[in-house]
Amino acid sequence: MPSYKAPVEDVLFLLRDVFPIQRYNNLPGFADASPDLVEAILSEAARLCEETLQPLNQPGDRAGCVRGKDGAVTTPSGFKEAYHAFVAGGWVGLSADPDFGGQGLPYTLAAVINEFASSANMAFAMYPGLSQGALAALMTHGTDTQKKMFVPKLISGExxxxxxxxxxxxxxxxxxxxxxxxxxxxxxxxxxxxxxxxxxxxxxxxxxxxxxxxxxxxxxxxxxxxxxxxxxxxxxxxxxxxxxxxxxxxxxxxxxxxxxxxxxxxxxxxxxxxxxxxxxxxRGLNAMFVMMNEARLGVAIQGLAISEVAYQNAATYAKERLQGRALSGPKFPEKPADPIIVHPDIRRNLMTIRAFNEAARALVIWTALKSDIAHRSSNEAEIQAAADCLGLLTPVLKGVLTDVGFDNTVRAQQILGGHGYIEEWGMEQFVRDARIAMIYEGANGIQALDLVGRKLAKDGGRAVMAFFAEVKTFIKDNECDASLAPYLAGLKQSLAHLEQATMWFMQNAMAKPENAGAGSYDYMHLFGLVALAYMWAHIAKAAIALKPAANGDATALDTKLLLATYFMERIMPETSAHLSRISSGAATMMALEAEQF
Missing domain, CATH: 2.40.110.20 (Butyryl-CoA Dehydrogenase, subunit A; domain 2)
Incomplete structure (x- = not known):
């Protein structure tokens, strides 16, 4: 049976050292989120997800939901009790408006809890998760009467x-x-x-x-x-x-x-x-888009969440499964074979998954902080900049995190070999569950078209130019630090590829829109790689700064730096391929007549 342990320490590192949450204490709700309270919230959420939600995941998948003759639907055994525990803990209203019964804490914390719950039991997490989108639409567009009628009960989870x-x-x-x-x-x-x-x-x-x-x-x-x-x-x-x-x-x-x-x-x-x-x-679409954007960020988190739980189970298996000997000679001569973790191809899969997971988690938190600024700041310039970034990154997060998240469940399944294909071990469920995230809340091809067709040109390109400027400023501010050079070089090169791709669209897509359509998917993934590399640069900077004070136990920090190096060496070269495909245009792709397919 699969297992799950919430990555509390990784999240605390991000909130404490990479994107210090205390910097946002001027925003409503952040001052209440003291370091001790944040740690307590994450620890309690982890306990609920590990002990209550995760054990129901595989049995719930096997049993499924049942519709009675009257149309009423019954959820799997244990789900009702788990839901009552979830709402009793106040998790639905963690970041909701206190005037309606919410706790008013940062949305960033709610995003993290969403990851934990989705890793533990994605199907369960969707029930309270969908209430978040309804709340967002009603709070933005509902009348006072509607808010009074619906919002408190949605926040409470009743x-x-x-x-x-x-x-x-x-x-x-x-x-x-x-x-x-x-x-x-x-x-x-x-x-x-x-x-x-x-x-x-x-x-x-x-x-x-x-x-x-x-x-x-x-x-x-x-x-x-x-x-x-x-x-x-x-x-x-x-x-x-x-x-x-x-x-x-x-x-x-x-x-x-x-x-x-x-x-x-x-x-x-x-x-x-x-x-x-x-x-x-x-004007229903205006109201519905509030829900859809909220849901798309939630689905992006699902991509990360399933990738994380799949990684954890694959890593455990790789350290226990004995098969073959290391290419450099036996590592465990007292055993009949070495564990498969010694083999480079197993490590390739594991490191590829983990290098994505840690950067993707940072990107979710960085974006969630932008959402908090957009919804809680009183500074109009800050609100506009944060909203611009949020709008630009939403299709990138949804498309890239769910695409790669699914790919990573397949990588994890491959590590288990034949056992990965067998229901008992749980890995095949992760593959099946992850697949839907690429489809619903706007299929990922639509996300790519939204990014290229709408988001790049919006407000004269203000959002994408601001993103480019932010990354360039980070590189410039840190390029004198030799210890960061291995991470900044890959980021700088990938940003150049993204700028070239953006310019290619400006020069070739206006007269022939199919050029934009043909290159949109590669552009979305190119953008995602740059964003993830930007996160790794932030993580590396924080890890390097913390090492002198690590008192001889810097293993976790060294691990992050090795993963950052792996990401730059083994994954970032893909940006060149994306740029090449974008620049090839639409001519060949669109050349066949329909009857030739």
Whole structure:
């Protein structure tokens, strides 16, 4: 059976030494996050994830969810008790507004807890995780009445939330959706339609589920400009806040899927269900994008989380499995064979995974801090800069962390050989669970198009130019430090490749947009490599600074420096290949006629 240990010490190193969280004490909630409190929060979250959530992961995958004849969905054994423990600890509302019952602590901490929970049990973590997106949309676009009605219960975890976008005939192209909203005399709307692929669409964990549903008000314009957003409770809410009769929304079916079996992925039927308009009529996408951006960052964290738990189990196996002898001679002559950790190819896979994991965790925290600034600062210039960076990096994180996260589960599975293919060892579940993260909340090809087609040119390229400037400033400020030279050289070269690719798009994609489309996926991964290398440069700087005070026990710091070197030597050369593919343009890719495929 697989195991999991939350990387508390790695997170504390990042929050204490790489991106010191105390620097942000001017922001609401940060002053309350003292070093002792942060450590206590992380330790308690780790205990919950390791002892309560992780043991349910494999049994939950095997059992799956069950839909009864009445459409009600039952989650696997133990999930209800685990959910009650999760909400009793206040984890849903950790970073939520105190005026509505939240704790008001930094979102950065919530992002870390999301990683722990997703590593321990990704299917479970999605239930409270989806409530975060609903909360974000309601807090941004909901009326005071709606906030009072929905938000406190979502924060407490008594109720949960979902997002309902997809229909059988439309996924990314939401302008094609057919779900309709009919105005009622009391100001509400009757919602008619069917939504598919709705994660946590029905379950037995919370007392009520608040569905945020995209629909078109009768008579609204065609296309995306006619879409509105509605809050549709599973159970109607009485004026005094108590629960009343069931609303006309039901789970019509459970999807039979490759992974995340313990999360209920539902077909949702709306048969005149009472809904409440969120935000302005025909401006639903503005409100929904708040949820989608929140969800995309959450999915990026899932990519890291599954990569981390897969690495841990592969590393344990590699140190225990005996097979063959080291190429340089026996390392354990008293044993019948050496453990496979002695073999270079095993180490290649393990180091590749871990070098990604540590940099990706740093990138998540760095980006989460930008989110905290964007939402909590009172300085308009800081807000704009942080929001720019957040918008630019969201498709990069979602696309790159989930792509590489899946690749890393396959690498980890390979280390286990035949046992990696067998259900008992759990590695095949990690592969199956990780695969969905590349698809939902906007398939990764869409993320790449969003990055190249929208984010680069937005506001005259202000965000990407600011990112380039920040990385260049870091390099310039530290280039006199010889100890950082091995890490800065790779970063500098990769940044040059990214700038060349950006310039190539400017010169070749305006007249022929297919050049942008053909190179977008490589550009997204090129950008991701630069961002990860930037994180490794920060980590290396902190590790080097700490070594003199390590009192002879600098093993953990030396490990980080070796991983940083490995990343620069073995992974960063990929930026050259990405640039070459981008520069080849779209001509060959688009040359075949459709019937030639």
């Amino acid at each position: 109720w949960s939330g979902t997002m309902n976008l997809t229909e059988s005939h439309c996924g990314t192209d939401l302008g094609l959706l057919k779900t309709k909203a009919v105005p009622e005399a009391d100001g509400s709307y009757a919602i008619f339609g069917e939504k598919i692929f709705i994660s946590a669409g029905d379950h037995d964990l919370a007392d009520n589920i608040i569905h945020l549903v995209l629909a078109r008000i009768e008579g609204a314009p065609a296309g995306i400009k006619g879409i509105s957003l509605f809050a549709v409770p599973k159970i109607l809410i009485e004026p005094d806040g108590s629960l009343g009769a069931s609303n006309k929304v039901t789970c019509g079916a459970l999807e039979h899927k490759m992974g995340i079996h313990a999360n209920a992925t539902c077909v949702m039927n709306y048969d005149g269900a009472k809904g409440f308009l969120v935000g302005e009529p025909h």
